[in-house]
Amino acid sequence: MPRGVYLHTESGTREEFQCAPGPAGWRYVASGVDLTVDSRWRPARLVLTSGEWTLRGGCAGREVLWVRGGREHAAEAHGFLGESPGFLVAVARSLRLEPGGTADVPLVAVSGEVLATRRVVRRFTLRAVEAHETDLGALPVEHWTSVDLDTAEETEFHLAGDVVVAAEGIELDSLESPPSR
Template identity: 45%
Template sequence: MPSGRYSFHDTHDDTPLGEERFSCAPGPAGWRYTAQTFGADGRPTGSVDLTLDSLSRPLRLELRYLGWQIRGGSAAGLTWVRSHADDPRLLHAREGHEQAHAFAGRSPSFLVAAARMLRLNPGDSSRLRVVTFTDPVLAPRTHDQGWTLEAIEAHATDNGPLPVERYRVSDLDTGDEYPVHLAGDVVLAAPGVELEDLDTPPNPWRGSEAKPVDPDE
């Protein structure tokens, strides 16, 4: 069960934005990722708890950031409830539903989840409809992403060759493109994200017989 630490920084001027201390592992449902998040000053800011089912769909998501909270999952698309800690009776909670495939946000777990769902072969591309929760109030934004698996390269390690997947991801609304490098269920590099520590090798996951997502469904 890999545990480690990601750091976040501004993609324009490299200003530190905080970090995420995580653990992830295959589980009875499919895969689970848990993390605690911290600001640049080291103070706790929230948490991430994402569970995928056997088809890499978001079975359950609990996302917290500075008092805001999202609870969601898959149900004829994606459903979620957005609330705040100052409203324990949920009087002002807002429900959301979209015909989308995956959740997205700052946490690197969402990149792993998307890649698992698509299950691309080298050279393949696909479109993914996502609901992104943006800091600092976890406001939802629904949009389309384009994913291309450019190559899988073997990197030598003390434990043998490590397959590293190199993706090109596009925001189809804005035209922004960026690279994402994954090894199993760990993000090695992405814009604004650095893997600082990792205590054990990533869990391998390619080779599963799960059906990839159909973007037209």
């Protein structure tokens, strides 16, 4: 059960997190984030809090549904994307890509202190998988890129199991136990 701390380098915010496989899927809990995904890695339940704002949501068929500020919303999307690395894990795992594989993924992006939402389409590519030797044996680390198809902005991130080990604007500050494989 991985537990650790991510450092958001731009804001200096520390995100203490814990994630674990569960009976129906996987769960990620951190400061202001509680994300539970199903066996296909789609959001079964999401609760985000920021200041006085709360967003609750999840998937229903081809749509994601959410309530923010007492208003209900829906969009045809694969899941959510937010500032927490837990969202990258959930989206990447849901795609089940082989190295070199690419998928265009509609998502509901949640951002800022007011948890503003907008639908985006991102192109995810699994560039490569490399084995890194550890005390516990070889650990596969995946190199991903994500391109915002509206702005062409590209970001990179690296996953080991259910932990983001490197990403733009994110540092894995500490990890108390190894990633789940």
